[in-house]
Amino acid sequence: MTAVIEVQELHKRYGDKVAVDDVSFRVEEGEIFGILGSNGAGKTTTVECVEGLRRADRGTIRVFGLDPVRDRAELTQRLGVQLQGAHLPEKLRVGEALELYRSFYRRPADPATLMAALGLDGIRQTRFGKLSGGQQQRLSIALALIGNPRVAVLDELTTGLDPRARRETWRLIEDVRAGGVTILLVTHFMDEAERLCDRVAVIDAGRVVALDTPAALTKRAAADLGAPRATLEDAFVALTGENADVH
Numbered sequence: 702m703t704a705v706i707e708v709q710e711l712h713k714r715y716g717d718k719v720a721v722d723d724v725s726f727r728v729e730e731g732e733i734f735g736i737l738g739s740n741g742a743g744k745t746t747t748v749e750c751v752e753g754l755r756r757a758d759r760g761t762i763r764v765f766g767l768d769p770v771r772d773r774a775e776l777t778q779r780l781g782v783q784l785q786g787a788h789l790p791e792k793l794r795v796g797e798a799l800e801l802y803r804s805f806y807r808r809p810a811d812p813a814t815l816m817a818a819l820g821l822d823g824i825r826q827t828r829f830g831k832l833s834g835g836q837q838q839r840l841s842i843a844l845a846l847i848g849n850p851r852v853a854v855l856d857e858l859t860t861g862l863d864p865r866a867r868r869e870t871w872r873l874i875e876d877v878r879a880g881g882v883t884i885l886l887v888t889h890f891m892d893e894a895e896r897l898c899d900r901v902a903v904i905d906a907g908r909v910v911a912l913d914t915p916a917a918l919t920k921r922a923a924a925d926l927g928a929p930r931a932t933l934e935d936a937f938v939a940l941t942g943e944n945a946d947v948h
């Protein structure tokens with residue numbers, strides 16, 4: 702298999718605070734790879750380094766063999782990014798935002814298809830400042846996909862979405878992957894990781910404490926708990942935070 706994203710011994714600190722402490726992982730082509738971790742674990746910092754938005758202090762990152770900082774212009778054409786809590790000008794309309802972002806790419810997706818898939822049809826003329834949190838979230842997903850990326854980095858994909866919109870978004874992401882797109886997904890939701898991710902890295906205090914399929918992690922958690930079965934949440938809780946030292 703070909704690695705689309707390769708992160709080796711990534712290290713990043715903010716002043717005295719070590720946010721990412723020698724994180725390594727590889728994401729294979731066509732894979733949905735999850736990054737799970739508690740608040741402040743270092744997930745966003747890690748993916749911002751992958752996107753070239755932050756410069757690592759140490760370590761190597763390659764995306765399609767490109768260096769995200771040095772080769773940013775080239776990588777932008779192949780990488781779709783959903784930014785956590787991104788803001789657009791208040792007066793920009795949904796349709797205008799998509800047209801604007803579309804113009805940045807050599808081979809963009811069809812905005813109408815994307816808007817239909819994300820339920821943005823009815824709010825094409827709505828200004829960004831008037832969108833609900835869930836509508837902003839759906840627009841941020843559309844903007845991550847408008848460039849027809851070969852790899853998409855999605856940070857908190859479905860935060861703020863209602864249950865129906867979450868399920869529709871999951872289906873869309875599965876369709877996008879079926880088209881050969883590799884996906885790096887940051888999530889707090891264990892059900893989302895179980896549904897979508899082929900493999901997940903669990904990050905705790907800047908370190909990868911587990912990296913495996915959701916099924917393997919739950920199986921190991923069940924064995925550790927001496928229980929017939931366990932959930933990914935059981936595995937996550939056992940691996941992170943206060944209980945981390947028992948593993």
Ligand SMILES: Nc1ncnc2c1ncn2[C@@H]1O[C@H](COP(=O)(O)OP(=O)(O)OP(=O)(O)O)[C@@H](O)[C@H]1O
Nearest residue numbers: 715718719720738739740741742743744745746747
């Ligand atoms: N710009 C910054 N300056 C200083 N410290 C920062 C900065 N960005 C993040 N941090 C700190 O680095 C650590 C990792 O933050 P990061 O945002 O990467 O975590 P996260 O896992 O994405 O958290 P969350 O789930 O809350 O989004 C945290 O302790 C955070 O307070």
